[in-house]
Amino acid sequence: MADLKSSLKDAVRKLARQTSVDSLKKRGVKQVNVLGLDRIVSLIDEAVHRSLRHKLLSSEREAVVDATKEEFLKLLRSNEELRARQERAEEESNNLRLEMQRLQGEIDERVAEASVDLVAGYEGENAQILLQIQSLFANAKGADDPGLVAKVQELVVKLVTEQRHEVEIAQAAARDREIHNLQRRLKKLNDSLEFTEQKLDEVSRMKNVEEGVASVYRDVQGLKGGGQEVERKKELMAGLFAANMKLQKGG
Amino acid sequence: MSDETTNANDESAAGKDHGVLYIGMDLGTSRTSVSASNGVRETVYSIVGYPKDVVSRKLLKKDVLFGKEALEKRMSLKMYKPLEKGVLKYSDGDEQERMEVEKAAQDLIREAIRMAKPRKDELVYAVIGAPAQASINNKEAIIEAARATVDSVMLCSEPFAVAYGLDMLEDALVIDIGAGTTDLCRMHGTMPDEADQVTIRIAGDSVDGKLAELVEASCPGAKFSVQMIKDIKERYAYLGDPPERVKVTFPVDGRPTEFDITAEVKEACSVLVDPIVEGLRSLIASFDPEFQHKLRDRVLLAGGGSMIKGLDTAIEQAMHRDLGGGKVIRCEEPIYGGANGALKIAHDMPEEYWEQLK
Numbered sequence: 302m303a304d305l306k307s308s309l310k311d312a313v314r315k316l317a318r319q320t321s322v323d324s325l326k327k328r329g330v331k332q333v334n335v336l337g338l339d340r341i342v343s344l345i346d347e348a349v350h351r352s353l354r355h356k357l358l359s360s361e362r363e364a365v366v367d368a369t370k371e372e373f374l375k376l377l378r379s380n381e382e383l384r385a386r387q388e389r390a391e392e393e394s395n396n397l398r399l400e401m402q403r404l405q406g407e408i409d410e411r412v413a414e415a416s417v418d419l420v421a422g423y424e425g426e427n428a429q430i431l432l433q434i435q436s437l438f439a440n441a442k443g444a445d446d447p448g449l450v451a452k453v454q455e456l457v458v459k460l461v462t463e464q465r466h467e468v469e470i471a472q473a474a475a476r477d478r479e480i481h482n483l484q485r486r487l488k489k490l491n492d493s494l495e496f497t498e499q500k501l502d503e504v505s506r507m508k509n510v511e512e513g514v515a516s517v518y519r520d521v522q523g524l525k526g527g528g529q530e531v532e533r534k535k536e537l538m539a540g541l542f543a544a545n546m547k548l549q550k551g552g
Numbered sequence: 553m554s555d556e557t558t559n560a561n562d563e564s565a566a567g568k569d570h571g572v573l574y575i576g577m578d579l580g581t582s583r584t585s586v587s588a589s590n591g592v593r594e595t596v597y598s599i600v601g602y603p604k605d606v607v608s609r610k611l612l613k614k615d616v617l618f619g620k621e622a623l624e625k626r627m628s629l630k631m632y633k634p635l636e637k638g639v640l641k642y643s644d645g646d647e648q649e650r651m652e653v654e655k656a657a658q659d660l661i662r663e664a665i666r667m668a669k670p671r672k673d674e675l676v677y678a679v680i681g682a683p684a685q686a687s688i689n690n691k692e693a694i695i696e697a698a699r700a701t702v703d704s705v706m707l708c709s710e711p712f713a714v715a716y717g718l719d720m721l722e723d724a725l726v727i728d729i730g731a732g733t734t735d736l737c738r739m740h741g742t743m744p745d746e747a748d749q750v751t752i753r754i755a756g757d758s759v760d761g762k763l764a765e766l767v768e769a770s771c772p773g774a775k776f777s778v779q780m781i782k783d784i785k786e787r788y789a790y791l792g793d794p795p796e797r798v799k800v801t802f803p804v805d806g807r808p809t810e811f812d813i814t815a816e817v818k819e820a821c822s823v824l825v826d827p828i829v830e831g832l833r834s835l836i837a838s839f840d841p842e843f844q845h846k847l848r849d850r851v852l853l854a855g856g857g858s859m860i861k862g863l864d865t866a867i868e869q870a871m872h873r874d875l876g877g878g879k880v881i882r883c884e885e886p887i888y889g890g891a892n893g894a895l896k897i898a899h900d901m902p903e904e905y906w907e908q909l910k
Binding site: 328391395398399402500512513514515516517519520521522523524533534535536537538539540541542544546547548549550 | 571572573574588589590591592595606609610613652669670671672674675677691692706707708716721722741742743800886897899900901902903906908
């Protein structure tokens with residue numbers, strides 16, 4: 302029973318809603334009645350026992366107390382389990398987000414690499430090749446025909462350009478494959494994140510099952526009675542309804 | 553609540569497994585307030601903030617923050633004040649911005665409904681006091697947002713909700729001073745139409761703007777933010793004789809320095825008076841001459857702006873000067889006047905109307 306009492310205390314503490322002194326003041330509350338945690342727990346305890354005493358035999362009473370205790374502890378455990386699930390889901394979700402950020406960065410990098418201007422680099426290389434051919438012909442015997450030099454230069458540059466083009470195509474294909482793979486991974490991560498967040502949302506909803514505060518009304522009210530004032534209000538309500546009907550249903 | 557309300561059904565809520573929760577909401581530029589038939593009354597600044605990036609989200613542990621909490625964490629948030637001048641605010645033609653603002657407005661409405669603490673096993677019927685001049689698109693967005701969490705929803709104009717809440721349905725003029733707009737509404741026993749309403753774009757924010765301008769001129773070197781000016785206004789705003797000296801502290805070159813801005817506060821607040829009296833004049837002058845005096849003698853001052861001390865007397869004096877007389881009554885609950893009125897409308901609305909709007 303001591304276990305149950307401490308669990309009860311724990312539960313009351315967890316379920317209590319916090320409010321600030323300022324917000325109470327704002328509502329015009331100047332004084333509050335204070336009820337200690339021990340007192341609340343003993344009141345619950347006493348209430349349960351009194352109620353059982355009137356209705357049950359001693360043996361039944363004990364069975365009900367045990368069953369209630371078990372159910373209560375089960376509820377508490379499930380609450381803790383929910384919290385752990387929420388924490389796990391939150392962590393998973395954050396990790397996924399970070400991984401997505403990293404992948405997106407990688408994709409951006411690859412795309413930037415692809416758009417680097419190669420032309421300037423090729424121009425320098427071409428100049429170097431032409432210079433080397435020129436110096437080769439200058440040192441070779443009987444190869445002083447300027448037309449021949451130009452032709453050889455043209456041929457070599459053409460060959461090199463073709464080779465470069467092939468390499469570029471191969472590189473671009475490799476890069477595209479890489480980007481495509483990264484994008485697929487990103488998509489999978491995105492789906493996974495969506496799923497995790499859904500789970501997180503579900504867990505949060507389960508965990509924060511706010512009971513809410515019950516309305517004072519059991520049925521729909523509406524204006525009742527007769528008299529000039531009520532009739533006038535009924536007309537106003539009808540006018541307001543008509544305007545809303547037009548807005549929401551178009552008629 | 554009206555007599556009908558209090559007598560209608562005071563069954564104990566205990567032990568029931570089903571019920572009807574009415575929610576009245578005042579969706580304002582500065583604040584959004586809710587009153588519900590379970591006794592809950594809450595208000596939140598109409599500010600919505602979303603974490604700027606993954607790090608902020610991890611730190612804040614929330615996808616969206618509202619009101620004061622959003623203001624306090626604004627450095628880590630992308631902030632939205634979705635209602636400007638009383639309507640959803642976005643630049644024309646900017647589709648992305650429009651979607652973001654609508655989402656912020658919808659999140660704000662959902663939060664307001666959540667604040668009313670509805671039970672899952674109850675029918676929830678809500679009446680939302682929306683700005684009189686909100687566009688059809690704006691109204692549709694508001695309804696769409698509310699529908700996600702309530703069973704049936706209706707919109708009504710804010711000043712009408714205030715008047716209904718106080719049973720001032722006939723021969724009365726309502727002045728609802730918000731942050732973005734001041735709405736004037738003539739009540740004559742039927743649903744007010746466009747001719748019965750005047751919207752003035754001089755309201756609480758205009759007082760802030762004027763006060764900032766005056767403080768800048770009279771407090772050399774003082775550094776301040778819009779929020780600081782708002783806080784000063786909310787605490788000290790007055791017209792007529794000052795109830796106390798307005799002494800505030802602003803940093804000057806990093807050093808806290810005290811300034812007396814009593815005169816500046818009064819001058820800033822006075823920007824409201826003449827436009828309001830002008831609006832009253834147009835509503836009174838276009839009314840049946842036989843009953844004009846009745847309207848003039850039943851002017852209700854409501855909304856957050858009505859908390860300015862001495863504003864009722866200042867308007868009365870200006871009415872005497874310009875309109876030959878008048879009587880101004882102050883709404884007792886400026887923050888919740890609109891929400892309470894909307895709640896009363898929700899309560900009085902017949903069941904078949906709610907059913908048809910489901």
